[in-house]
Amino acid sequence: MKILQKNNQHSCCGHDEDSNNKANTNHSVSHDEHDGHDHNHDLGDASLWSIFLPAILSFVMLAIAIVFDNFLPQTWFKAYVRIVWYVVAYIPVGLPVLKESFDSAKKGDVFSEFLLMSIATVGAFAIGEYPEGVAVMLFYAVGEIFQGIAVQRAKKDIKCLLDQRPDEVTIIENQVAKAVKAATVSIGAIIQLKAGDKLGLDGILVSDNASFNTAALTGESVPDTKKKGDSVLAGMINGNTLALVKVTTAYEDSKLSKILEMVQDATSKKAPTELFIRKFAKIYTPIVVLLAIGICLVPMLFVSTYVFSDWLYRALVFLVISCPCALVISIPLGYFGGIGAASKNGILFKGSNFLDLMATIQNVVLDKTGTLTKGVFKVQEVVFDTAFDKNEILKMVNALESQSSHPIATAIHDWVGAVDSTVELVNVEEIPGHGLRAFVKEKELVVGNFKLLEKFRIQHNVAHDSLVYTLIAIAYDAQFVGYITIADVIKADASLAIEKLKKLGIAVTMLSGDKNTVVQDVATKLGIVTAYGGLLPEGKVEKVNEILARKQTVAFVGDGVNDAPVIALSTVGIAMGGLGSDATIETADVVIQDDKPSKIATAITIAKQTKKIVWQNISMAFVVKAAVLLLGAAGLATMWEAVFADVGVALLAILNAVRIQRMKF
Known part of the structure; x- marks a missing residue:
């Protein structure tokens, strides 16, 4: 059942799309195709009226026929006239499904849901159950349309949220x-x-x-x-x-372009549950076809009053009930809805597999700078040895720091002002986790933490461990010059973030390359019990490995280039999308686009809710289908119960799946 995709303008996410956005259609997010077939009912140039028109025609003809059969008996509505009437009623909804069944068989996918519906309805006609044959296909067609609408709405929500670039x-x-x-x-x-x-x-x-x-x-x-x-x-x-x-x-x-690419890739990264259901459907469908054949023919050997048409009817009911549509549509749609709900909250999951993983997180490990603090440093104090020319040293430090994109470098630049173009730097080197080094006037200039001074064996007499502020040590010509104190500001919702995580029963750890006194001060203010400072990138990796060694799941949250290795190592890597470096965003599995740490708990909540809805759908589909399958095999269920077990359960599962997009988190 396919409907043409539209090209007309429409209102999207509260903003009117103009002609400039037409070029962006190539960025639309494609939904899963189940069983290798495209089930998307794109709401195209045709209105909802024309989309439902075939079903409406079939329904009107079926209703008239039922009235003639049961309430207004007519002498002319018999034999071939009656058969032809029901066939004409069947064609608008049945022909597309018969065609899909034929096309899928040509591609090698014989045991599709289209085949099940085709056999069941054509079989109903063969044994004279015309009203039920038309009714089953009619309800199936209506169910497919609603599925298509649900999928398109989910696609539209994500596309509108993310494809916001003017042409x-x-x-x-x-x-x-x-x-x-x-x-x-x-x-x-x-x-x-x-x-x-x-x-x-x-x-x-x-x-x-x-x-x-x-x-x-x-x-x-x-x-x-x-x-x-x-x-x-x-x-x-x-x-x-x-x-x-x-x-x-x-x-x-641009970051938005990269995010769009990530969303397009997201649907290719399936959750284990989703992959299992797809594989399950491939095995399940041929098995139920064989069972249906058995239900029809095997009783011939054991039942003395065997009537072929009765047992064929039971087999056809069995086929309708067994259609796996509710599972193969509603489960991917559940994950898709989760990705959409996260996007509405400024959170990007790069695949449904990460939704599953996020729902299992036991530990959240956070970087400090740029994650829990704003990463907007301000110089508090400049303490230099009087033996040095303060202005000259600051000019050199400013020139060197201009080579770095670190927030500390920005703070120094804001304090000193424009870079002096007369300062010539030679052999500039960034030492990860330590700072910067270069040569000015053939003399070595070192700017970074006190560990950097120790690395180059430069003596100093500062009790730096006792000072709360972040310290930037400076040495020139192998002599200690002094230090600059810099303070960062804790984000407004950082405390709320920790509180939310604790309510979810998740252990919180803070790691930082900053000095330990600063780290412990921030940890105390936020209520974080476990915090480690003075860590190099490999130190962060080591701490995360210690948690992983306890067979526990870890989500690491960071923003800097140095965080990329530990993000890659963790169960789920989360990047702050606004302040985050491109390398970190590329490596991360989840991106928080507005840099708010409170969104970490939101992401976990959405993941848990998505997984809950998916398993509700699986349970509901299996329980209802199993019950009606047994009734059908025993001859206690008619085609009407079969329709509920298939289309009814599918619609309920779809409504449950799209529910997550309307939730408030």
Whole structure:
């Protein structure tokens, strides 16, 4: 049963899609095809009326025939006229299924649900049960349409949430505004955003300030005010002032583009439950066909009053009941609904398999900077030995830190100001977990934590372990110069995040490369019992390995390049999507797009709820089908009960599956 896909404009996620978005149709998220067949009923140019028209025609003709048969007996409604009437009533809903059965058989998939419905309904006609033959196919067709609508709604929800890039943008060229294709805009170009315009590429704000609606990316409706120099991302909608943005990333490399690619890949990563059901259906269907044949023919050997038509009817009822549609449609749709619900909350799961894993998490291990704290450092104090020229040293430190994207480097740059172009750096080297080193005027400049000084055997007399603030040690020409104290701010919802995780019964651990006094201070404020500071990347890996060695599941949450190895190691890796590095986002299994740590508990809750709904559907389908199968084999169930066991259970399972998208988390 296929319906043409539409190309007309429609309202999506509260925003009207214009013609610019037509080019984005290639980014739509494809739903699972079960049993190798496309069951998507794309709501196309045809209206709902035309979609249901074949079913309506069949229903009207069936209703009239039943009235003639039972309430208004007619002398003319007999023999061939009656048969032809029921055949005509059957054709609108039955012909597409018969065709699908034939096409699937040609592809080698003989035992499809289409074959089951075809055998059952054609068999009903063969034994003279015309009303039931039409009714079974009619209800099956209506069920398929509702399934298609449910799938399309889930697809539309995710597509609308994520595919928010305009096809065209307005750039300023020679002080003239010009509309161009977003994909052709080069890095460094200036984009002009009018009030209500949607940003097409990542960049930095050139205007003094602007307010952006980030709901499409983060699920948050609260406007986000940005200042000059702040990063802004594709998909954000400008508020009520004219804004200028300098492009920093190519169209195809924007975070939104990467997220879109991840969503397209997500449906290919199946959950174990989903994979099992698909394999189960492949084995289950031929078995029930053989059992149906047995139900029809085997009693011939044992039953003295054997009547072929009676036992054939039982076999046909058995086939209708056994159709695995409820399982192979509602289970993928359940996972799809979970991915959609997460997207609405600013959380991206890269596959349904990660929904399953997330539901099993026992430990959440969090990085500190950028995850529980804002990662927006501010210089508090500069303590230098008077033997050194403070201004000269700061110029060199600022030039060196400009080579790094770390938040600490940004804090120093904001404190010192513009980089002095006369400072020449040679052999710049970033030492992971420690800091930076370079040569200035043929003398070694070292900027980083105190472990870096120890690494280069530079003597100092600072009791750095007793100080709460983050310290940046500086050495020049193998001599200790002094240090800069920097403070970070705990995120507003960090405490709520820890509280939610504890309520879910999940153990929380904090790891950081920052000094231990700072880490313990943050841990105390947030109520985290287990926290470790002063860790290099390999130290974080070691701590996560210790938990994994206890046969417990771990979700690691981080944002920096250094977090990529431990994210890859953990059961589920979670990246902060706003502050997170590209490497971390690529490695992670789950991305929190608005950097809110409280969304970690939301992600776990959605995963648990999705798994619960999936297993509810599995249980309901098996219990109902098993009961009616036994009744059908014993001759106690008619085609009407069979229709409920198949189409009824499928519809109930689908309604249950899409329910998660309407839940509040």
